[in-house]
Amino acid sequence: MTLKPPRKRNADTTKARILDAAQEVFARTSFSDAGIREIATLAEVSTTLLLQYFGTKAGLYEAALNAAMPLAAVLSQPRETFGPALATALLKPGLAIRPPLMMALAAGNAEAATIAARVMEERSIAPLAKWLGPPHARARALEIAALATGLVTYTKHLPLRANTRRDVKHMAEWFAKSVQRIVDATE
Amino acid sequence: MTLKPPRKRNADTTKARILDAAQEVFARTSFSDAGIREIATLAEVSTTLLLQYFGTKAGLYEAALNAAMPLAAVLSQPRETFGPALATALLKPGLAIRPPLMMALAAGNAEAATIAARVMEERSIAPLAKWLGPPHARARALEIAALATGLVTYTKHLPLRANTRRDVKHMAEWFAKSVQRIVDATE
DNA sequence: CTGATAAGTTATCGGTTGATCAGTTAAAAA
DNA sequence: TTTTTAACTGATCAACCGATAACTTATCAG
Incomplete structure (x- = not known):
């Protein structure tokens, strides 16, 4: 039995594979606990190659965080359903939006x-604030980000065994409503 | 000039000093980035003594987190002003309530x-849920915790230079109102 | 076919970390 | 004072981390 069908050499797809692995690891592990060896293994490359492409671990982190910003997709939603749409996107099993987690872990x-x-400011807060518009655009954007970070921390990240599906459902509805309230705010 | 007036030997006050230092460091540094050397230096003891008292770094973390739970003081507030009181306590400069930060960093x-x-469950979520009462006591407790974690993450922890005092003030009011809404919820 | 070049790896290094062992010093008991 | 016990420290270790230098191998233009 041939164990390893070899892989075609291609820098671009390899970089993408590394970024994917980095996003996954950085979304569940703090910056210091995340090891470049773990990321490299997951991406099936050597740590050397990883560092050759991204310079340092911090460089890889920045690239991964930038690549993980899917805000555009969410911002194309109609305003009337933004809250529920964001709740669904954040709590979707498996394919979660990772920046809120990465944000909390980075601190x-x-x-x-x-x-x-810096990345959050440029890629998330600023565009979201612009999309929201006055009044208090920036503060309201921060509030939505805070809600998202809190939600995923207590539903997906901390191993709170006592959380029931009923709890999570209630939280999701509360989150959707709270976000929508911020979006609709006019005063 | 005598540089160091020596210190009276006392295990209890020394342990308290270590716990204080640990709370401070664990509230601004992730578990892995927080070094027992840094904590020991801040507490003016050797790492050896620190480990003798608390066993391991994880043991110290658990003790510090337990000691940092000031929920009782907040829960003695009247229900009608719980939201604003919590906002004030969380954003007070210097003497902040640390568990929300430690929680996010622990993940x-x-x-x-x-x-x-485990500590959060026993010392924070459960008592808060009991204090809130039905309906959906636990989910509502988690929502308040999520709000608190998000608020401190984006106001006190992440170095978002663009945050203005106006932003923070708006967020504080929004937070107080949101928490109060959860406290008052009856449906 | 054949260099040339980019893609990728192995081996290793210095530095830091949590933890341990053996020892020292201060305070209380006798 | 002397003895005993508890508080406390310095030296050190094995393990692990990010990073680097030197090397190998696949791919493709000519």
Whole structure:
């Protein structure tokens, strides 16, 4: 039995594979706990190649965070259903939106936090604020981000065994309603 | 000049000093990035003594998290002003309530997350749910916790330079109102 | 076919981390 | 004072991490 069908050499697809692996690991592991060896293994490359492409672990983190921003898709939703749509996207099993998790996890490491704050600002807060419009556009964008981070932290990330499906459902509805309230706010 | 007035030997106050230092460091640094050397230095003890008292770094983390739970003080507030009171307590400069930060930071390390989830459950979610009462007591407690974690993450923790005082003030009011709505919910 | 070049790996290094062992010093008991 | 016990420390270790240098191998233009 041939164990390993070899792989075609291609820098672009390899980089994409590394970014995929990095997103997954950085979304469930803090910056320091995430090891480049683990990411490299998941992407089926050597750590050397990973570093050759992205320079340093921090460089890989920034690239992965940038690549993980799917906000455009969510912002193309109609305003009237933004809240429920975001709730569904965040809680979808498996294919979750990862930045809220990466954001919360970044806060514990100075280097990662600096990178995360910049990327979050440019790729998420600013466009969302622009989409929301006045009044208090930026504050309202931050509030939605805060809601998203809190929701995923307590539903998907912390191993709170006592959480029931009923709890999660109630939280999802509350989240959708809260976000929608922020979107619709006029005063 | 005598640089160091020596210190009276006392295990209890020394343990308290270590716990204080641990709370501070664990509230701004992820579990893995927080070093026992840093905590020991801040507490002015050796790492050896720290480990002798708390066994392992994880043991110290659990003790610090337990000691950092000030929920009782907040729960003695009248129900009608719970939201604003919690907002004030969370955003007070310097003396912040630390568990929401520690909670978010714990999520990135499997060992810390397990400890944090258990402590959070017993010391925060469960009592808060009991205080809230039906309907959906537990889900509503989780929602308040999620709000608190999100708020402190985006106001105090992530280095988002663009945050203005106006933004923070708007978020604080929004937070107070949102929490109060959960407290008052009857349906 | 044949270099040339890009894609990829193996081996290893210095630095840091949590933890341990053996020892020292201060305070209380006798 | 002397003895005993508890508080506390310095030196050190094995394990692991990110990063680097030197090397091999596949792909493709000519």
